[in-house]
Amino acid sequence: MAEAPKSNATIRDVARAAGVSVASVSRALNGLATIRPELRRQIEDVAAQLGYVPHAGARHLSLSRSGTIGVVLPDLHGEFYSELLRGMDNEASVRGLHLMLMVMHGEAARGVTALQTMRGRVDGLVVMAPHVPAGELLAHLPAGMPVVLLNGSGAAPGRARLRLDNHAGAQALVEHLIASGRRALVHVTGPEGNVDAEERLAGARAACARAALPLRVIRGDFTQGSGARAAEQLLRDGDGVDAIFAANDMMAIGAMMRLRGDGVPVPEQVAIAGFDDIPLAQLISPSLTTASIDIADFGGSAVARLAQVIAGNDDAALEQRRPVLVVRQSTRSNSSTTTPADRADREEA
Template identity: 55%
Template sequence: MPDATIRDVARLAQVSVATVSRALNGLDNVSDLTRTRVSDAVRELGYVPHAGARSLSLSRTNAIGVVLPDLHGEFFSELVRGLDREASRSGYLLLLSNLHRGGEQAALALSAMRGRVDGLLVMAPHLREAELSATLPSGIPAVLINTRDERGGRPALHLDNRAGVRAVVEHFAAGGRKHLVHIAGPRGNIDAEERAEAFVEAAKANGLDHVIAQGDFEEESGEAVVKDLLAKGHRFDAIFAANDNMAIGALQALNEARVDVPGKVAIAGFDDIPLARHLGLTTVSVRISELGERALARLLNALVEEDAGGDELHAPELVIRRTTDPKVAK
C-alpha cells in the first residue's frame, strides 16, 4: 500500500485538499471542527506530507547543499557538526556531496543540487574563482569556505591563517626565542602558503632570525626536517610547523636527539588535533565547527537578504601548552 497523500486525507475527512493543506499548515481560516476532522484523518492514515512536492509548490526546500572536498577526519566532522548545528536550529537539512575527484565532477555535483536546495556551501580548494563561477549555479545563493577566491566577489569565509601565525611568532618572541624555523606545508595548498608567508612577515616584524624548511603536512616530513637541521648543525630555538602532524614529527626527532623541549627549543603546530592536547603541544586551534556555524548562518541570511559579498575572516586561537612554555602544567 503506497503512502497516503493529501487526497486520501481529504477524502477521509470529507473536505477538499485545499482545506487539508490549510489545516496542516496551521492557517487560521479553518473551523475548529474541520481542523479536528483533518487531524483525525491524518492520524488514522499515518499521513506524512511529501516534502518534495511541498518544495516544488513553494520553491523552497529547507535544505542546504554542502559540497566538500575529501577532508580528513577531524576537520570534516567538526565542519559538518558546525553546519548541522546551525542548520537544524533553523529547520534546514544538509544535502551532502563530496568531491572525490576534482574538476569535472564539481560541475556535476553542483548541478545535482539544483532544485533540491535553497543555498549552497562550497569548499573547493583546488578550484580558482573563474572555474568556480563557471560552475556555480547563478540563481542560488552560495557561500564559499576556505576557497581560493581572488576576486572576492562572492560571500566567503576564510580561516585567518595570518592572525594565527602572528600569535605563534609573537609568543615565541615573548619567550625570548631568536632563531625560528618554519616547517611549511605542501606547495599549492593555500593554507600552507598563507602560513609560510605570514611566518616570514611576522618574524621580520619581530626582528627574528628565520628560515623555512619544506614539509608536506605529514608527520614524517616534520621528523625528517628536524633531523636534517640537527645534522647540519643549524642553530635554532623555536620551530613552528604548519600543522600539528609535522610538529609532532619534529617533537619526536628532538626527543630522540635528547634536545630539551621547551628548554632549548620551543615547538608549536597548527590545527589543535586531539593528539596535540595529549602531547602538550602548543598550537593554533582553528575551531572549525564555529567556522561551519558562521558559514551556514551567513548563507541563511543570504537567503532572505542580499549578501554584499566579500571575505569574512575566522580567527583561530593560540593554545599554549608545554612545548613552548615550561610553566604550563599539562
C-alpha cells in the same frame, strides 16, 4: 507519540478519506490558512490514522525550497573537518535545515562540476575548497545559487565570504617563538596550491623577516604523516633547529611524536607549534601551542551566514576572523625548563 505509518499515503488519499479537498488537507496540516478548527482536527485525525507523512521532495518542488543546504569540503580526515561539521550541524539544526555532505576528495575538476548537480537539491552551499580559485568555483555554480565561501582564494565580488586571517595568525605564532628565544626556525607547509597554506607561510616569512632571522621551509601536506616525515628530515640533517611551526596541528603533532620517539625533548630542545587548535591540541602531551580558531563556531557562522544569503539579506561582505594565539606547553621557553615529560603534563591538566 505519533502513529507508525502504515502506508505511503498521499495527500489525495487523506483528502478522500476525510471527504474534503486536497487544499483543505494541505491547509489543515500546515496550519496556514483559515480553516474551521473542527474540520482541521478531523483532518489531522484521518492523517494520523493513515500514517500520512508529507513527501518532502514534492513539497520541495512546489515551494522551490528544500530546507537543505549543501556543505562542500575538501576532505574529512582529521578533527578539523569533524569539528567544522559539528558546528554547522548545530546551527543548521537550530534553524531547521538539513545538511547534505559533498566531499571533493581532492579532485578539483570532478568536484567542481559535481556542484552543478546540487541544483534542485539544496537551497544554498557552504563551500570550502582551499585548492580551487573562487572564480572557477563560482563559474560552475547553478545560476542564482546562494553561496558562502570559506577561505577560498581569488576574488569573489558580491559573494558572502568568511575567511581566516592566516597571515596574522602565523605571524603572531612565529613572533611568539622568536620572543621565547628560538632562533633556528622551520616551517612545515601545507599542500602546494592551498591558499591557507600559502598565507600561513607568508605570515611566518613576514615575522622572520622583521626579526632578520632565516626561515627554513619544508613542504608538507597537512597530514600527520607529512609532519613526521619533516621531523625525520630534520633529524637526519641534524643542524640545530630549535623550533618547528607546522601549518596545521596534525602535522605539528606528527612531528612532535616523531621527535619525542627519537628522544628529542619537546619543548626543551625543539619548540613545536601548530595551527587550528583542534581538540586534540590540548589533549596531547606536551599540549600544543597553536593559532586557535573556534572551528565549530566558524562552521556555525558559515551556516548562519548562508541562511542570510538565502533569505536575501546579506551584505555580501568579506568577514575576516583572526585566530588567537594559544600558548601551551609545546613552546615553553627553554629558560624556564626544569625536568622533561611529567612536569610538562601537569601545567594544563
